[in-house]
Amino acid sequence: MTDLKNTENLISRNVQSIEISGIRKFFNKVMHFPEAISLTLGQPDFSVPEKIKKAMIKAIEENKTAYTANAGIIELREEICNYLQGFNIKYNAEEVCITIGGSEAILSVFTSLLNPGDKVLIPTPAYPAYESCVRLMGGKTIDYKLEEDFSINFVELQKLIDKEKPKILVLSYPSNPTGAVLSKEDRDKLYYVLKKKSIVIVTDEIYSSLCFEKDYYSIAQIQELKDRIILVSGFSKMFSMTGLRVGFVCAPLKFMTQIIKVHQYNVSCASSIAQYGAYAGLKDCLQDVEKMKAEFIKRRDYVYERLTVMGMDIVMPKGAFYIFPSIAKYNLKSEEFSERLLKEAHLAVVPGSAFGNGGEGHIRISYSYSLDTLKEGMDKLENWLNKNFK
Template sequence: MSKYISDNAKDMEFSGIRKFFNKVREVEGALSLTVGQPDFPVPPSIKEGVKRAIDENKTEYTANPGIIELREDISQYLKKFNINYSKEEICLTVGGSEALTCVFTTILNAGDKLLIPEISYPAYENCGKMRGVEVIRYPLDDEFQLDIKALEALIKEHKPKAMVLCYPSNPTGATLDISVIEELHKIIKANDMVVITDEIYSDIFYKEDYFSIAQYEDIKEKIIYVSGFSKVFSMTGFRLGYICTTKELMDAIVKVHMYMVSCAVSVVQYGTHYGFNEGLVEAKKMREEFKRRRDYVYERLINMKLDVNKPEGAFYILPSIARFNMPSEEFCERLLMEKKVAMVPGIAFGKKSDKYIRLSYAADMETLKISLDRLEEFISELDKAK
């Protein structure tokens, strides 16, 4: 390793999801349930919108926080989740990823403590390391809800500067229960810390009522809401995300964002604005299809006698493989080599999740069916060999 690499960069790790995704490419004929992007095309209204923006030569820098029209769309859109931010409290970013790094850079000093879920999207730990932050994982209960008592104890012991929440969750598919969020609200109110709530899957949600810590106005100065359009509009490659927070914090965030990227891609900002409302109609259809698949995948896994929670959001499901007594990486490698189907080893989301594998059901029904048939075969062979 080169001596020129900084300590923080040395400390970071390649995403286990990506590592596995790359392995799949090397196995001919392998099916993959690894990806974190919807298998639908970008809504036609947004595609047309981006083309129109190019034709209109909207190819210059925009204002650093992004075009006012799209920030106004987002402000209106968030109201359907009972979340209130004005256009001045919104900054458009280069995907949810830049939103996260931007927020971390703005609020965390090296040596600060950051709480993240024990089973979580790999960026939180690694973006924390990028800042030289001490990352502490907080436990989740069997339903992947916050373990409130444990969280309170950790906060008391460590006095963290911030915590990350991710509901609907990648990789668990869990959403927050009202009782849990009420307790969390009390904790945040009583403690001097910030909550970074990553709700990039908010529109892929299968329950009636949506609960978010960002709905509580009385702790608004402690909340930073991170989201984006990669999932809701199935446009991961367009790289458009956003941050919402109070004006006071936002001014500092925009400063960091300005020197990181200047602004999000101009034609994507305009195109998303032009196609916004029609895009949401497509998003609704996508959500209904995801729900149908969720039901199918869940039933299949239950029939295989795997211990699994029914997801209420996102497009992931996280069954336990504990009964096979095998590290998740070995399980997934063997599944890939022996049955040609790829799923992500739980270890990619933290040491505590080694007893799980993550399936993404962002794949058509035919692919899901064949992949699950192969998993079933693999599992029954493992059971027989016991």
């Protein structure tokens, strides 16, 4: 008989094994300091492009409020294929499923693929959802460490694949939290390593529109590996529409038919109105995306320059909107560093430990805030460092 008083038995062990994200935890702490500046969230401060707003209003007025196909409206799926083609990534509309943000895409993919005990290689540091979603499904995560510049250590990666025989390798470029992007050289090295191994590749490219390099590289460009690549992405960051919740998964049909089942029982479909918004975004708002990107580059350069002057050790981010300085020389754990910075200087950043073991010794600063806010934040950090560590 179920013992209703015994919470431990009432709740799934897999659910008990995970926690809410450290990013959110820190964001919630900031609430207690109303005067604090927060550089914690991955939420661009731009308004949603006008044409997206208009398309959604029109969709409401035209009563496009019914369920859509489980996989999403065909015009959006086709437009996603056109868009990806521009990055030299080839899918057709049957291989695309529109999800409720990148988040549902990630969970639907791991739910479809994992049996209890299956191993998944995850970079560390990384976006925390990968580890939690794998654990939710009873899978086992194995961290692969990154080099000092946050590129892949291929010797270690090969060894781990041979030793652990993981089912899935997760790639995440441009990276949250490091801002690293995949270079051509590393993409080709990955191909060389992976073509000899039987492993599925899940590549999260939600920041692909915010790559600051001239050319974009992705493992999904490698046609020879296509039958085992699953691409996860979305529009939250691209169109500054985090609350509208539209993402997508691209995968060969052998995976897609299974992913759609999970997606169907979980959510039926993504919001019809938001799908029409995303469609208008891809059709008519790519120039707005370029403008946002130019602004992010300005902000990145500003924050990089300020941190350098403060004497912080940093790697120049090449994409997304995060910078991940080392705090090793201050001899504080990232949690303590961030707590003190919040309490004493009223500046909130995310402790690197929120992104896994490999994140310890760092903090994540999001520069998806206005230059004025960033200036205020950098002034606070500089004063606090001068007061405590000079």
